Amino acid sequence: MTKGDKIKVLLIDNHPLVLDGLKAVLETFDHIEVVGTAGLAETGLELAYKVRPHVLLMDINMPKLSGIDAIELFKKRIPETRIVMLSMHDSREYISSSVIRGAAGYILKDVSTDEIISAVETVADGGKYFSSGVFDVLMEGEASNDADPLTPRERDILSLLLAGKANKAIAEALGITQATAETHRKNLKKKLGIATTAGLIRYALDHGIQTKTT
Amino acid sequence: MTKGDKIKVLLIDNHPLVLDGLKAVLETFDHIEVVGTAGLAETGLELAYKVRPHVLLMDINMPKLSGIDAIELFKKRIPETRIVMLSMHDSREYISSSVIRGAAGYILKDVSTDEIISAVETVADGGKYFSSGVFDVLMEGEASNDADPLTPRERDILSLLLAGKANKAIAEALGITQATAETHRKNLKKKLGIATTAGLIRYALDHGIQTKTT
DNA sequence: AAGGGACTACCCATAAGTGGGTAGACGCAA
DNA sequence: TTGCGTCTACCCACTTATGGGTAGTCCCTT
DSSP: OOTSEEEEEEOSSSHHHHHHHHHHTTTTSSEEEEEEEEEHHHHHHHHHOOOOOOOEEEEESSSSOHHHHHHHHHHOTTTTTTEEESSOOOOOHHHHHHHHOOEEEEETTTTTTHHHHHHHHHHHTTOOOEEEEHHHHHHHHHSSSSSSOOOOHHHHHHHHHHEEEEHHHHHHHHTTTHHHHHHHHHHHHHHTTTOSSSHHHHHHHHTOOOOOOO | OOSSSSEEEEEEEEEEHHHHHHHHHHHTTTTEEEEEEEEHHHHHHHHHHHHOOOOEEEOOSSSSSSSHHHHHHHHHHHHHHHEEEEEEEHHHHHHHHHHHTTTTTTEETTSSSHHHHHHHHHTTTTTOOOHHHHHHHHHHHSSSSOOOOOOOHHHHHHHHHTTTHHHHHHHHHTSSSSHHHHHHHHHHHHHHHHOOOOHHHHHHHHTOOOOOOO
């Protein structure tokens, strides 16, 4: 962007509080202009098409269309707009999904407002910005592995585990022996590097594993 | 409070973004003055003791000392300050805990800033304020049941269980024997009618039990 | 045809949890 | 004072889970 111009920023977040707050904070800076706000990705998309912001600050957790899914739509409609994701969570899932879909930045909501300003400036200049905590998570992901390639069967086990079933009940539900259910669970733990059942449950919930109702 | 005076508000939230945002928004109103902000309940308490705010807007989810637990401390140190809780969650657990401990208001973070202003005004005048969604939850609680009366100790156990700890580790963390930890867990299961550890984890997650980081 | 991943199944010894009790100490309220 | 609830702790027999293996059968790809 041309130096001296104001950075046009569009905000999308389903929390009016955050929306108004961010707007108020950003507008205390002369070189930044908030050209619009929206509470939903869908309305934000329409708005963005009209106002052509330089930078889009978008929340991830939104009803209906999630911020993650919205990235692709924005890249299609207004590819020149640089997208920075805002999130409460530092899960690798969210972060890598965002980066893969084309986000230019990812910052946690617990960062200082200064850091948000830095992020806006950086991506407006064509750079990428990831808040410190996020960077750690990305590195960690690179270092160890780049997926959680659970096999279908392992998902079944996890799903039943989530439903509160013990190995025995899992075995019955899947028509396998208890020993096999135990093996699957062992493999899950080894694969995910999680030692406890509680950890598995949390993993399942974090990764959208659904409770088996069968 | 005397009419014509500014309402002195103190903000406590561990998200600088929310803190700065709230401050910026509130300060656009002439009759409201933000007399301080804090990122932790502990520092907020010190600050409040000095500045004697009329209204305290405090987040619930905070590291170390949670907002819920902090209510009691504030009531002791500065009983004249009216407390309004801010939360992302509409769980009955949080809401009733807050009310019981003496909060004068409870608003969800997805409300409009107008509603936050109303809340501040209302509680400053000695009233109580609950955002619409919160009110529903309270009513629903009255109507259906009033049960999950977990004792503080049981919450501790659940919290550590959520962190993936076994009875042994829980016992160590709390300075009790493993046998006692088992007893607590047994009581939890009986009380909640949940048979499995997985179920307890889900219960904990559903009811806003925080992971113990101690 | 050979390798690899997925799914199945079993062995072993040890550790942990379950479900049924009982029971003392403390504090708070009727 | 007499309960009641909470927190603590222990007993016992039994079931599950853990963590280390190995290994056969498919199926798919190389």
